[in-house]
Amino acid sequence: MNKPKLWTKDFISVSLSNFFLFLTFYILLVTLPSYALDELHSSASQAGLMTTVFLLSAIVSRPLAGQWMERAGNKKVLLTALIIFAAASLFYFFPKTITGFLVVRLLHGIGFGMATTAVGTIVADLIPAARRGEGMGYFVMSTNMAMVMGPFVGLLAIQQWGAKILFILSVIVAIASLITGLSVKLTKTEQPNQIEVLSSFSFRNLFEASAVPIAVVGSFLAIVYSALLSFVSIYANEIHLASVSSLFFVVYAIVLLLSRPFTGKWLDQFGPNVISYPCLVLFAFGMFILSQSGSVVTFLLSAGLIGLGWGTLFPTFQTIAIQDAAPRKRGLATATFLSIYDIGIALGSFLVGLIAAKMDYSSLYFYCSFYVLIGVVLFYFLHTKKKNASAKLETQQSSRVQEI
Template sequence: MNKPKLWTKSFISISLSNFFLFLTFYVLLVTLPIYAIQEFDSNASEAGLMTTVFLISAIISRPLAGQWLEKAGHRKVLLASLIIFAGASLLYFFPKTIIGFLAIRLLHGIGFGMATTAVGAIVADLIPISRRGEGMGYFIMSTNMAMVLGPFIGLTAMQQWGAKSLFIVSVVVAIGALITGLSVHVKETEQADHPVVHSAFSFKNLIEVSAIPIAIVGCFLAIVYSALLSFVSVFATEIHLSEVASLFFVVYAIVLLISRPFTGKWFDQYGPNVIVFPSIVLFAIGMFLLSQSSGAVTFLVSAGMIGLGWGTLFPTFQTIAIQDAAPRKRGLATATFLSIYDIGIALGSFVVGLAAAKMNYSTLYFLCSFYVLFGIVLYYFLHTRKQASSKEHQRSAELNNLHS
C-alpha cells in the first residue's frame, strides 16, 4: 500500500518559512543583549529585557492568533503575521534609545507569536494523519537547524561587519520567511464545513483545554532546555572548553538529523509512550554527562544524548497536542502548547540564572538531570494515565451500545 505523500510543495514551503522565522529569532537572540550593552550602555538586566519583552509579547499574541485562525482562515493570519514580522525587522535601524528598541522588540514578538502559531496549525493540516509523527518530526527539524545556525550567523555578522550588517541579515531572512509563506497553499475546508459562531470574548475561546496537560509537561522540561540555551557556553568557558562550545548544538543537530527518520515513524506505528519515556531518560543522562564533563569528548557526547532526548521530546509533545484537539481547533491547540512552552523557556532563563548565582554550573546541571527524570512521573499522570482512562471509558461506552 502506498503511503500518503508527505513532501509536498506546501509542506516544504511552510517548513522553510518556519526555518527563516526561527533563524531571525536566534540571530537576534544572542546578539541584541550585546548590542544593547555596547550601543546604549545598558546594564545586564536592561539587556536581558531584549529577550524578555519579545517572548512576553509572543506568549500574549499566540492565544489571540489561535482564535483568529478559526475566524479569518489560516492563510490570511499567516501572511498578516509574516508582514508584521518582516516590517518589524526593518525598524531595527532607527531607534536611538533603549526604550525605542524595546518597543520594536514588542512588535517583533507579536509578529513572531502570530506567525509560529499559524505555521504550526497549517503544517498540522498538511501532514497526512497516518504520518503525523514523522511529518512533525521533520518539520521541527527546521527549528532545530535555525537554533544551530542562528547564533553562529548572528555573532559572525556582528563581530566581522558590525551591528548594521546584523540587522541587514535579519531583514533578508525575515523576507525569506514571507516569500516562502506566500507559496503555501491552504485548503480552508474546516471553516467552510464548520462555520464559526462569533461568541462574546472569553478566556475559553483563547485556550484549547485538551492541549494544556501535555503543554505543562513540555513547559516543565523546557526550563532545563532554557538552562542549556542560556548558559552552556558560559559553562564551557568555566571548564576550559570554550573552543568546542560552538560545536555543542552542531552535534545536537547532527544526532537529530540521524535519528529523525526513525523516531517519527515509531511514533506513528507504536504511539507516543514508546518515544517519550526513553527520550526523557536519554535527556536526563545527557544532563548528567554534561555536569560531569571535564573534556571535549564527554561534553560533546552529552550534546548528542540531549539532542536525542529533548530533540525528540519537543516534536512529540507538539504532535500530541495537535492530535488531542478537534480538527478545527488545531490552530488553538498549537497556540496553547507554544504559549505554555514559552513560559517554561522564559522562566528557565530567570530561575536558572538565580540558581547559577548560588552554585557552579556543574552542580546546577547535575541537579537538572534528576529534575528531568521527574518528567516521567508528570507525563504519566498528565497524559498516559488520562489517555488509558479515556480509552477504557470509550470501550465501556461501546460495549453498552452493543448490549442496548
C-alpha cells in the same frame, strides 16, 4: 500499501518559512543584548529585557492568533503575521534609545508569536494523519537547524561587519520567510458568520483545554532546556572546553537529523508512550553526563544524548497536543502548547539564572538530570494515565452499545 505523500511543495514551503522565521529570531537573540550594552550604553538588566519583552509579547499574541485562525483562516493569519514580522525587522535601524528598541522588540514578538502559531497549525493540516509524528519531527528540524545556524551567523555578522549589516541580514531572512509563506496553498474551509464569531469570542476560547496537560509537561522540561540555551557556553569555559563550545548544538542537530527518520515513524506506529519514556531517560542521562564532563568526548556525547532525548520529546509533545484537539481547534491547540512552553523557557531563564548564582554549573546540570526524571512522573499522570482511563471508558461504552 502506499504511504500518503509527506514531502509536498506546501510542506517544504511552510518548513522553509519556519526555518527563516526562527533564523531571524536566533540571529537577533544572541546579538541584541550585547548591542544594547555596547551601542546604547544600557544596563545589564535593560539588555536582558530585549529577550523578555519579545517572548512576553509572543506569548500573549499566540492565543489571540489561535482564535483568529479558527475564524479568519490559517493563510490570512500567516501572511499578516509574516508581514508584521518582516516590517518590524526594518524598524531596528531607527531607534537610538533602549526604550525605542523595546518597542520594536514588542512589535517583533507579536509577529513572531502569531507566525509560529500559524505555521505550526498549517503544517499539522498538511501532514497526512498516518504520518503526523514523522512529519512534525521533520518540521521541527527546521527550528533546530535555525537554532544552530542563527547564533553563528549573528555573531559573525556583528563581530566582522557591525550592527548595520546584522540588521540588513535579519531583514533579508525575514523577507525570505514571507516569500516562502506566500507560496503555501491551502484549501478554503467554511468560516462561521460574523454573528457567530462575535458571540463565541471569550477569554476561555483563547485556549484549547485538551492541549494544556501535555503543554504543562513540555513547559516543565523547558526549564532545563533554557539552562542549556543560556549557560552551556559559560559552562564550557568553566571546564576549559571553550574551543568546542560552539559544537554543542551542532552535534545536537546532527543527532536529530540522523535519528528523525526513525523516531518519527516509531511515533506513528507505536504511539507517544513508546517514544517518550526512553527519550526522557536519555535526556536525564545526557544532563548527568554533561554535569560530569571533563573532556571533549563526554561534553559532545552529552550533546548527542540530549539531542536524541529532548530533541525527540519536543515534536512528540507538540504532535500529542495537535492530535488531542478537534481539527478546527488545531490553531488554538498549537497556540496553547507553544504559549505554555514559552512560559517555561522564560521562567527557566530567570530561575536558572538565580540558581546559577548560588552554585557552579556542574552542580546545576547534575540536579537538572534528576529534575528531568520528575518529568517521567508528570508525563505519566498528565498523559499516560489520562489516556488509559479514556481508552478504558470508550471500551466500556462500546461494550454497552453492543449489549443493547
